[in-house]
Amino acid sequence: MTIQICSLLSWALFCSIAMLLAIFLKHRKGCGKSDGKLPPGEMGLPWIGETIEFYRSQRDNQLFEEFVQPRITKYGKIFKTRLMGSPTIIVNGAEANRFFLSNEFKLVVSSWPTASVQLMGINSIMEKQGEKHRCLRGIIATSLGPAGLEILVPKICDSVQLYLDKNWNVREEISLYHSTKALTFTIVLECLLGLNFEPGTLNTFERVLEGVFAPPISFPGSKFSRAKKARREIKEMLIKVVREKRKKMESGLGGDEGMLFSQLVSGMIRGEISEEEVVDNVVLLVFAAHDTTSFAIAMTFKMLAEHPDCHSLLLQEHDDIMNKRRPGENLTMEDTKKMKYTWQVARESMRLFPPIFGSFRKAIADIEYEGFTIPKGWKVLWTTYGTHYNEEYFKDPLTFNPRRFEEPIPPYAYLPFGGGPRLCAGNQLAKLNILIFIHYVVTRYNWSLLCPDEQITMDPLPFPSHGMPIKVSLKSS
Numbered sequence: 001m002t003i004q005i006c007s008l009l010s011w012a013l014f015c016s017i018a019m020l021l022a023i024f025l026k027h028r029k030g031c032g033k034s035d036g037k038l039p040p041g042e043m044g045l046p047w048i049g050e051t052i053e054f055y056r057s058q059r060d061n062q063l064f065e066e067f068v069q070p071r072i073t074k075y076g077k078i079f080k081t082r083l084m085g086s087p088t089i090i091v092n093g094a095e096a097n098r099f100f101l102s103n104e105f106k107l108v109v110s111s112w113p114t115a116s117v118q119l120m121g122i123n124s125i126m127e128k129q130g131e132k133h134r135c136l137r138g139i140i141a142t143s144l145g146p147a148g149l150e151i152l153v154p155k156i157c158d159s160v161q162l163y164l165d166k167n168w169n170v171r172e173e174i175s176l177y178h179s180t181k182a183l184t185f186t187i188v189l190e191c192l193l194g195l196n197f198e199p200g201t202l203n204t205f206e207r208v209l210e211g212v213f214a215p216p217i218s219f220p221g222s223k224f225s226r227a228k229k230a231r232r233e234i235k236e237m238l239i240k241v242v243r244e245k246r247k248k249m250e251s252g253l254g255g256d257e258g259m260l261f262s263q264l265v266s267g268m269i270r271g272e273i274s275e276e277e278v279v280d281n282v283v284l285l286v287f288a289a290h291d292t293t294s295f296a297i298a299m300t301f302k303m304l305a306e307h308p309d310c311h312s313l314l315l316q317e318h319d320d321i322m323n324k325r326r327p328g329e330n331l332t333m334e335d336t337k338k339m340k341y342t343w344q345v346a347r348e349s350m351r352l353f354p355p356i357f358g359s360f361r362k363a364i365a366d367i368e369y370e371g372f373t374i375p376k377g378w379k380v381l382w383t384t385y386g387t388h389y390n391e392e393y394f395k396d397p398l399t400f401n402p403r404r405f406e407e408p409i410p411p412y413a414y415l416p417f418g419g420g421p422r423l424c425a426g427n428q429l430a431k432l433n434i435l436i437f438i439h440y441v442v443t444r445y446n447w448s449l450l451c452p453d454e455q456i457t458m459d460p461l462p463f464p465s466h467g468m469p470i471k472v473s474l475k476s477s
Contacts, residue, residue: 036366036368036373037373038080038375039075039080040074041079041080042080043081043082047085048085049081049082049083049084050083053067054083060457061456063357064383064386077092078090078092078096078369086379087379089372089378089381090380090383091380091386092382092386092390094410094411094412094413096369096370096382096386097382097386097412097415099369101412101419102420102421104421104422105129105130105421108364108380109129109362110126110129110359110360110362111360111361111379112360113212114216115213115214115215116212118216118228119231120280120283121279121280121283123274123276123277123281125140125281125284126422133421135272136273136277136281139263140285141425142260143263144260144426144428149333150332152191152429152432153332153333154331155190156187156432156436158330159183159191160183163183173470173471174470175466176301176467176469177294177295177298177464177467177468180294180297180437181290184290184433185290187290188289192261192289192429193260193285193286194259194262195282204230204234205230205287207229208231208283209287210227210459211223238278238282239275242265242268245261245265249265260285264277265278285426289426292356292430292461293355293433295355295461295463296416297434297437299350299352300438301468303345305448305452306452307400310345314341314342314345314438315443317341317342318339318443319443321338322439331436336431336432339438339439343431344403344405345402346435346438348404350416351394351414352400353462354415354416355461355462356416356417356461357383357384357462359418360380360381361379362378363375363377384415387414387415388415393410394413443475444474444475445474446472446473447471447473448470449468449470450471451469454468
């Protein structure tokens with residue numbers, strides 16, 4: 001999670017203003033105090049701490065190498081710092097991941113930056129705790145369980161093929177990353193939610209995303225201000241469709257019970273959730289289901305291009321599946337289960353290039369861990385890099401080796417979708433999107449990277465800096 005240089009300066013300005021207003025002193029009073037032993041580490045400057053160093057390493061896609069690893073070397077796997085105004089403990093290792101992620105609601109709760117909460121929505125599932133979280137997750141799981149996913153497969157197949165026919169067949173160069181973003185955005189709206197918006201809606205969502213980790217100050221022209229404006233536009237659109245959907249469903253029309261949007265509105269009609277919760281969770285689901293998936297797809301193709309032997313094995317798997325189906329016949333759920341090597345390739349790509357860097361938790365009680373005390377109110381940050389790049393869990397961790405996933409992976413060592421009660425509810429949908437897209441691309445097109453040495457950057461999520469341009473041509477029948 002990162003911001004560009006201008007946003008780093010905005011953060012510095014924000015921190016200065018905050019200190020002048022004595023926010024730092026107020027914050028210290030509420031941080032929780034303990035007589036226990038704190039982990040080692042440096043807290044940096046008052047309020048601002050090591051935020052700028054953290055964001056700079058994130059922007060350069062060097063969070064582990066430039067920020068985390070040097071501190072592990074100096075202090076050990078658990079160390080303290082201050083990020084975005086909050087005293088923070090950074091933990092590394094599968095056991096630490098297990099402890100903190102499995103103790104959600106008991107010792108820690110999810111804790112996102114202020115800007116993220118305001119833009120994603122205070123009523124989204126990422127902000128809900130305990131029973132309310134379980135209620136929302138249960139509604140979402142209804143559409144994303146085995147039966148719901150089986151219904152989605154032919155819909156995803158149709159969307160992918162229609163998109164490729166319209167956008168790839170007539171062009172020689174494609175921006176793979178931007179192409180998959182547009183496609184996965186369409187899939188989550190149309191296939192999962194059953195919604196249709198005007199062209200340009202994706203750009204409005206993108207403006208919101210730009211501000212989720214910016215300083216939460218709304219001066220004209222700031223990233224956060226622009227993002228708030230875009231968020232208001234989205235809210236107005238969604239409130240309108242929610243009310244129209246409710247009216248139809250209460251009249252006995254427009255149920256579409258397999259659609260997640262219908263499930264959410266049904267929950268609202270039953271009085272289980274509010275209109276605001278429907279809107280905020282639709283917004284969160286759109287972001288969660290398309291941004292990280294498009295990056296995972298792009299990195300999978302990057303790895304296939306760099307490892308032609310893996311590409312050959314993967315292509316053979318898909319040719320075998322295609323040869324057993326009639327021309328024009330859609331894939332089935334059973335077909336996706338046969339894509340075992342493809343999923344190994346995708347998993348290994350997400351190990352090396354995790355779609356999320358980790359997430360923050362907040363201690364709701366003093367926590368004793370590894371001989372240290374984490375005071376109530378302090379943040380805890382776990383990172384995917386802390387295990388994904390660790391020799392203890394993955395032999396030769398910087399080597400691309402899909403076959404490593406033929407063997408069991410230690411629990412909480414591989415976390416591209418998080419873990420514990422907040423494991424990404426859409427992880428199986430992401431898997432289907434990745435597998436189905438790969439199938440239709442590798443069986444229909446010849447392709448090659450145009451920028452093999454393209455750098456990965458973050459703003460605020462990881463993405464290939466040039467959009468991963470590829471050269472494509474249709475394969476002969």
